[in-house]
Amino acid sequence: MHLREGDLRDFMDKGKHNDAAQLYHLPFGDETYVADTPGIRELGLYDIDPSNLQFYFREMAEFLHDCRYPGCTHDHEPECAVRAAVESGAIDAERYESYLRLLHGEE
Numbered sequence: 001m002h003l004r005e006g007d008l009r010d011f012m013d014k015g016k017h018n019d020a021a022q023l024y025h026l027p028f029g030d031e032t033y034v035a036d037t038p039g040i041r042e043l044g045l046y047d048i049d050p051s052n053l054q055f056y057f058r059e060m061a062e063f064l065h066d067c068r069y070p071g072c073t074h075d076h077e078p079e080c081a082v083r084a085a086v087e088s089g090a091i092d093a094e095r096y097e098s099y100l101r102l103l104h105g106e107e
């Protein structure tokens with residue numbers, strides 16, 4: 001399955017201006033949901049490949065292609081544009097930490 005990044009961005013933008021907890025039914029797969037609850041900064045993840053995780057964090061999307069290495073997980077790789085954005089404040093550090101927790105499958 002191949003999704004253009006713009007497809008997913010358009011989809012995720014639908015809920016952009018709503019502060020309430022949101023449950024996204026992704027446009028692929030029958031049982032794939034992402035619950036995004038900005039108020040308590042928790043994100044439930046179900047049936048999503050960790051390598052696709054980065055695409056569910058809307059604020060990270062614009063930085064993904066600036067990473068030095070293809071397949072960057074934005075964890076420990078050098079010259080990672082996402083980590084640079086976290087350090088500069090462009091990406092919320094708590095959101096980035098949520099990403100890392102989900103990436104590593106930890107509570």
Ligand SMILES: [Zn+2]
Nearest residue numbers: 067072074080
């Ligand atoms: Zn990266």
